[in-house]
Amino acid sequence: MSYSEISGGVTAAQDFLAGSAYCGIKASNADRPDIALIQSVRESVAAATFTTNKVKAAPVRVSMMHLRGGDVRAILANAGNANACTGLLGIENAKRMAEAAGQALGLKARQVMVCSTGRIGVQLPIEKMEGTIAALPAGLAKDGSNRAAQAIMTSDTFAKEMAVEVEIDGKAVRIGGVAKGAGMIDPNMATMLCFITTDAVIDKKQLQCALSVSVEQSFNRITVDGDMSTNDTVIMLANGAAGNKPLRHGRPGFKVFQRALDHVTKHLARMIVEDGEGVTKFVEVHVNGAATLSDARRAAEAVANSTLTKCAWFGGDPNWGRIMDALGYSGAKLREEMIDIFYDGIIAVRGGMPSKTPMAKLQEVVANKRFTVTIDLHLGKADYTVFTTDLSTDYVRLNMGE
Amino acid sequence: MSYSEISGGVTAAQDFLAGSAYCGIKASNADRPDIALIQSVRESVAAATFTTNKVKAAPVRVSMMHLRGGDVRAILANAGNANACTGLLGIENAKRMAEAAGQALGLKARQVMVCSTGRIGVQLPIEKMEGTIAALPAGLAKDGSNRAAQAIMTSDTFAKEMAVEVEIDGKAVRIGGVAKGAGMIDPNMATMLCFITTDAVIDKKQLQCALSVSVEQSFNRITVDGDMSTNDTVIMLANGAAGNKPLRHGRPGFKVFQRALDHVTKHLARMIVEDGEGVTKFVEVHVNGAATLSDARRAAEAVANSTLTKCAWFGGDPNWGRIMDALGYSGAKLREEMIDIFYDGIIAVRGGMPSKTPMAKLQEVVANKRFTVTIDLHLGKADYTVFTTDLSTDYVRLNMGE
Numbered sequence A, B: 001m002s003y004s005e006i007s008g009g010v011t012a013a014q015d016f017l018a019g020s021a022y023c024g025i026k027a028s029n030a031d032r033p034d035i036a037l038i039q040s041v042r043e044s045v046a047a048a049t050f051t052t053n054k055v056k057a058a059p060v061r062v063s064m065m066h067l068r069g070g071d072v073r074a075i076l077a078n079a080g081n082a083n084a085c086t087g088l089l090g091i092e093n094a095k096r097m098a099e100a101a102g103q104a105l106g107l108k109a110r111q112v113m114v115c116s117t118g119r120i121g122v123q124l125p126i127e128k129m130e131g132t133i134a135a136l137p138a139g140l141a142k143d144g145s146n147r148a149a150q151a152i153m154t155s156d157t158f159a160k161e162m163a164v165e166v167e168i169d170g171k172a173v174r175i176g177g178v179a180k181g182a183g184m185i186d187p188n189m190a191t192m193l194c195f196i197t198t199d200a201v202i203d204k205k206q207l208q209c210a211l212s213v214s215v216e217q218s219f220n221r222i223t224v225d226g227d228m229s230t231n232d233t234v235i236m237l238a239n240g241a242a243g244n245k246p247l248r249h250g251r252p253g254f255k256v257f258q259r260a261l262d263h264v265t266k267h268l269a270r271m272i273v274e275d276g277e278g279v280t281k282f283v284e285v286h287v288n289g290a291a292t293l294s295d296a297r298r299a300a301e302a303v304a305n306s307t308l309t310k311c312a313w314f315g316g317d318p319n320w321g322r323i324m325d326a327l328g329y330s331g332a333k334l335r336e337e338m339i340d341i342f343y344d345g346i347i348a349v350r351g352g353m354p355s356k357t358p359m360a361k362l363q364e365v366v367a368n369k370r371f372t373v374t375i376d377l378h379l380g381k382a383d384y385t386v387f388t389t390d391l392s393t394d395y396v397r398l399n400m401g402e
Helices: A058-068 A087-105 A126-139 A144-151 A204-218 A252-274 A293-304 A307-314 A320-329 A360-368 A393-398 B060-067 B087-105 B126-139 B145-151 B204-217 B252-274 B293-304 B307-314 B320-329 B361-367 B393-398
Strands: A002-004 A016-021 A035-040 A047-049 A073-082 A112-119 A160-168 A171-180 A193-198 A233-238 A282-290 A340-344 A348-349 A372-375 A380-391 B002-006 B014-021 B035-040 B045-050 B075-079 B110-117 B160-168 B171-178 B192-198 B233-238 B280-289 B340-343 B346-350 B370-376 B382-389
Touching: A002 A252, A002 A372, A002 B045, A016 A126, A016 A144, A016 B126, A035 A126, A035 A144, A035 A193, A047 A058, A047 A087, A058 A087, A058 A112, A058 B204, A073 A193, A073 B361, A087 A112, A112 A233, A126 A160, A126 B035, A144 A160, A144 B002, A144 B192, A160 B035, A171 A252, A204 A233, A204 A252, A252 A348, A252 B014, A252 B233, A282 A293, A293 A320, A307 B393, A320 A340, A320 A348, A320 A393, A340 A360, A348 B014, A360 A380, A393 B307, B002 B252, B014 B126, B014 B145, B035 B145, B035 B192, B035 B280, B045 B060, B045 B204, B060 B087, B060 B110, B060 B233, B075 B192, B087 B110, B087 B126, B110 B233, B110 B320, B145 B171, B160 B252, B192 B252, B204 B233, B204 B252, B252 B280, B252 B382, B280 B293, B293 B320, B293 B346, B293 B370, B307 B320, B320 B340, B320 B346, B320 B361, B320 B370, B340 B361
Parallel strands: A073 A112, A193 A233, A282 A372, B075 B110, B192 B233, B280 B370
Antiparallel strands: A002 A160, A016 A035, A035 A073, A047 A233, A160 A171, A171 A193, A282 A380, A340 A348, A340 A372, B002 B160, B014 B035, B035 B075, B045 B233, B160 B171, B171 B192, B280 B382, B340 B346, B340 B370
C-alpha cells in the first residue's frame, strides 16, 4: 500500500520523454530555455484542470478543446509570454503551437496540449517559436525532466520535480511531475503550471477523477495573495506502460494510486508556495470543528488571505486578534465564544478570549520559518486546510512592476 | 437645494456639545486625550450602522441594544483599547461606560451609545475610566468638536471633521461629524468610527433610512486591505433644534437632507482612506456597464482589493493585466472581449486587449497621488464605485506588529 519517492520527475514513468529549447521569449533571462516539450512515446490519455478565472488565456481555451479528444500524447509549454488578453490572434497562435509540435512529433494538433506563462497582452513571436519547436523532438530524452522543469520557470528560484513509485497488483507504477511557481511575485501575472505523467493503465475518465480529487487537495489549497491566474493549468498523461489491471474508482488499486498521486501534487504545491519570492514564512492554516465543509473552507481562506494577518506573521507577531477578525468576516458560521486558536499546538485563544499563554511563547512559534495555525470552531466535524505565506516588504517590492 | 460647508464638525448643529479627557488608555501616546463625549442638550433620536463582522466588540453589542430605545442623547468613545474578544467582563465594562456617562449627564445608561477602538483582547481599565468620565461633562463645549475628533484618533495623522448647512423649508439645518481612520495601519485592529449630529427635525425611523443609504454610498465603499473590523460603528443623533417640518422619505426636504448628509459622509470617508499610513495613492475604481448591481460591486471590489494590482499602483505601474485578472475571478458576469479599462479616462484596454495608448501615457497617470480606474463591462446599466489605495512597503512595515 506504500509508495516510495524516486528520481526522474515527469519522465520517471516509462515511455515518457521530455526536453527543452531556447527561443528568446524570456526577455529577462535571455540565456535560459523557455520552451518545454513532454511526450508519451506510446498512446496515452489525458486529464486536466484549468483556472476558473473567467479571463482565460488563449492556450487554456485551446487545451480545453484538445482535452475533449481521447488521445492526447504531448504537452508543449513556453515561459516569458502568457498569450493572455491577446484576442483571436492569440487563439490562432496557441493553435499554431500545437500544430507545430504535432508536426514535429508526427501527431495531430489536437493530440498536443499547450500552455504559456509570462507577460500578458503581448502576442507570441510565433514564427520564431515554430522554428524552435520543429527542432525540439531531437532533444527529447528519458532524463529530460529537469530541462523541462527549468524551461517553464519564470520567477521560480529552483526547478520543481517530484516522482513516486508504487506497486499495484504486482506491477511497478510510476507517477511524476514538474511544476512552476505561482508567480504571485511575477511582475506580470501569477501563473501555476504542473505537468504529471504516469505509466499506470487507467482510462481517461478514471484519470480525470483521480486528478480532480488530487488538485482539490493540493493546488487548490495554496494561496499567496488570493489572486488567481488566467493561465493556471494542471495536465496529466497516462500511457499504460506499467501493465497493471485497469484502475477503477472503488477498487483497491485506485486508492493506492490516488494516495501516490496526492503525494506528488501536495509536494509540488508546497514547493510552489515555499519558492514564492518575498515569502519568508510558510504557514498551514487548519480549521477544525466547522459546521460544514464550506464553512471550514471560508474560514481557512479568509485567514490565509488576510493582509493584516500575513503582515503580522512577517513581523513575527502572533496577532490572533486579526485571525479572530478574519474569521468574523469570513462568512463561516461561528460563535465567537467557542473559538479556540493554536500556534503549533500552543493555545493562543480559548473560547474567543486570550489564553493564559505568555505572548513570548507564541512569538517563539511565529519566529520560525514554518508553523501551523489551528482554529477550532467547535460547531461540527468539518475541517479544511490552506497552505499560505506571510506578506513581506520584499513581496511588495517584487510586485511594484518593472 | 444646495448646501454649504461650515465649520464646527460634530457640534456645528444647534444644541450639541462635545469634549474629551485623558485617561491614559493610549499606551503609545500617553499625552493625547483618549476619551470623547458628544451630547445633545435636548431630546434626540439616534440611528446607527454597525460592523457586519460576526466577531463584534462588546461596545458594539451594547450600543446595538441601546439603539433600540428611542431616546439616545449621548455618545461616549475611547481609543487605545477596543474592548473586543473580552467576553462577558467586556460586555459588563461597556455597560459601565454607558452608566458612568449617563450618571455624569443625568441620563439613563441606555441613552448613551458607547464605542471603543484600539488593542483587542485586553480588558478596559474601567475604574480609572469611570473616574475620568465623571469629570467629562464639565469640559463639554460648543467648540469641542475638534477635541472629540482628536480623542478618538489612533494611528490617524489628522483629526477628521466635516459639517454642512442646508436650508429646508426656510429653516437652516446643520449636519456635521467627526471620524477616525480605518486603522488598516493600526498594529492591532482596523476600526472606523464616525459620529454625526444634526439639528433637523426627523424621527428615528426616517433618520435610520437616511443614514443607511448614506453609509452605503460612503463608508461601505472604502477599502484598504479588505479586512473588516470588529468595532466599525457609525452613529447619528438628531435633536430637532432647527424646527423644520418633520423630514419624511418621499417629500422634497428629505432629498435635500439626504444630499447634504451624503456630502458629509463621503467627505469623511475620503479623509479616512487618504489618511491611511503607508498609503501613497488614492484610487477610485468605477465599474460601469455591469449586468447587475451585485456584478458591478463584485468586479469593483475584486479590483480594489487585488494585492497584485495595489502593489503595481504603488510602483507606478499601470498593470491592467492584473485588473483583467481580478475581474476574471471576481465572480461578476463578464465577457473578456467586451471589457474596456481606462486610467483617468485614457483607454488602456479595448475589447479585452491592450489599446494603442503608449505605456508612458498610462504611467503618467499612475504616477499621480490620485487617479481613477474606470472599467466598462458593456453588459448592462449597473455601476459601482469603490475608493481604494495602493499597497506599499510602508503598509507592510506598519502592520508587522509591535
